[in-house]
Amino acid sequence: MYTKENLEEKTVAELRSICRYDLEISGMSKKRKDVIIGAILDTVIQRQPIDNPHPVTLNKSQEKTTAIEASFRSNITKPEKKFGDRTTTLVKVSCGANTGDFSVTGKKVGSVAEMLREVLNVDRLSRGIVNGEYAEDTYELKPGDSLEFIKDAGVKG
Amino acid sequence: MNIKIIGLGGVGSIFSEKICRFLNYSVQSETNVTLIDGDTYENKNLERQEFSQFGNKSEVKKRDLMNKFNNIDFESFPYFVNRENILEVINEEDLVFLCVDNHKTRQIVSDYCKDLENVTLINGGNDFEDGNVQIYLRKEGIDLTPDLCAYHSEIRRAEDMLPSEMSCEELSQSEPQLYFANLSVATIMCWAFYNVTKGNYKYSEVYFDIPNMSLDSKIRKVKK
Numbered sequence: 001m002y003t004k005e006n007l008e009e010k011t012v013a014e015l016r017s018i019c020r021y022d023l024e025i026s027g028m029s030k031k032r033k034d035v036i037i038g039a040i041l042d043t044v045i046q047r048q049p050i051d052n053p054h055p056v057t058l059n060k061s062q063e064k065t066t067a068i069e070a071s072f073r074s075n076i077t078k079p080e081k082k083f084g085d086r087t088t089t090l091v092k093v094s095c096g097a098n099t100g101d102f103s104v105t106g107k108k109v110g111s112v113a114e115m116l117r118e119v120l121n122v123d124r125l126s127r128g129i130v131n132g133e134y135a136e137d138t139y140e141l142k143p144g145d146s147l148e149f150i151k152d153a154g155v156k157g
Numbered sequence: 158m159n160i161k162i163i164g165l166g167g168v169g170s171i172f173s174e175k176i177c178r179f180l181n182y183s184v185q186s187e188t189n190v191t192l193i194d195g196d197t198y199e200n201k202n203l204e205r206q207e208f209s210q211f212g213n214k215s216e217v218k219k220r221d222l223m224n225k226f227n228n229i230d231f232e233s234f235p236y237f238v239n240r241e242n243i244l245e246v247i248n249e250e251d252l253v254f255l256c257v258d259n260h261k262t263r264q265i266v267s268d269y270c271k272d273l274e275n276v277t278l279i280n281g282g283n284d285f286e287d288g289n290v291q292i293y294l295r296k297e298g299i300d301l302t303p304d305l306c307a308y309h310s311e312i313r314r315a316e317d318m319l320p321s322e323m324s325c326e327e328l329s330q331s332e333p334q335l336y337f338a339n340l341s342v343a344t345i346m347c348w349a350f351y352n353v354t355k356g357n358y359k360y361s362e363v364y365f366d367i368p369n370m371s372l373d374s375k376i377r378k379v380k381k
Binding site: 094129 | 256308
């Protein structure tokens with residue numbers, strides 16, 4: 001149950017998360033804290049159930065699902081999968097000690113080198129290695145691939 | 158266990174101290190350590206290198222380590238490694254630590270190890286604020302991890318000169334280095350040694366980057 005007091009104890013990020021995921025209130029991403037709290041309280045009041053004049057006890061299998069806790073991490077859908085069948089499409093890309101997960105599935109190794117040149121400090125002459133083996137610049141990345149651009153070995157010692 | 162430490166500069170002078178402490182107190186088997194470097198310890202090395210007195214690095218370090226660790230047999234080889242003398246330096250079954258400051262020596266040592274049946278070569282190098290360590294393992298004539306040149310064309314086509322080919326003036330002009338980068342390489346080489354002795358060579362290369370406070374280990378397949 002949301003009250004003004006317990007909402008005021010939350011951070012703006014937490015309040016925005018309540019709006020977005022719990023109550024599905026849109027347009028709160030740039031609003032001030034007091035505006036967000038007002039919107040939450042208004043929504044809660046509007047959505048309070050009216051006393052049911054004909055209560056029915058449901059069988060276990062018919063019981064309404066009240067909440068689902070789930071975490072999805074997906075940017076696009078696999079082309080070969082059915083519509084709406086979401087999947088992780090991130091590829092680990094690294095150069096030397098710099099590394100990150102990027103949404104580059106379907107892109108070619110050569111274009112990823114250009115795209116991430118400044119982010120990962122990829123040398124212009126650096127070759128790409130996919131899953132531990134040299135790959136051509138035209139290789140198309142698949143979900144779960146690991147792409148490395150070779151960084152020169154340290155010279156001094 | 159026969160250990161060869163080639164290069165006793167910023168990395169080698171630190172690494173030899175750390176690895177010998179471990180070998181002296183934590184390893185049961187008979188250990189022989191050969192220290193190899195033709196260079197001289199002098200004033201300009203004070204900020205990054207650990208020696209008790211001036212003189213040839215391999216000989217001074219041998220004396221330093223003998224005084225600290227009496228369970229290890231030490232030898233010195235006061236010359237720079239080149240294609241001619243490498244036969245005297247590296248033998249079958251050796252565990253070689255390469256801590257040099259040029260790719261030409263790395264290329265020579267890697268190529269030589271490729272012709273041996275059983276050898277372990279751990280190479281470290283750094284630039285100013287970053288660096289890497291490579292593990293090359295060869296058993297019964299088969300590469301278990303890629304050699305130093307396999308994924309590093311800059312080592313395969315090394316264009317720098319061997320220290321033995323350089324004049325005194327060229328030798329004295331070295332690029333600035335960060336002590337902590339040397340220290341990082343020495344530490345990761347110790348990790349590599351520990352993992353190899355445990356039979357773990359999944360990761361054959363490790364990179365570090367000091368400004369980003371990051372480190373990443375790489376799995377590389379052996380080229381057929």
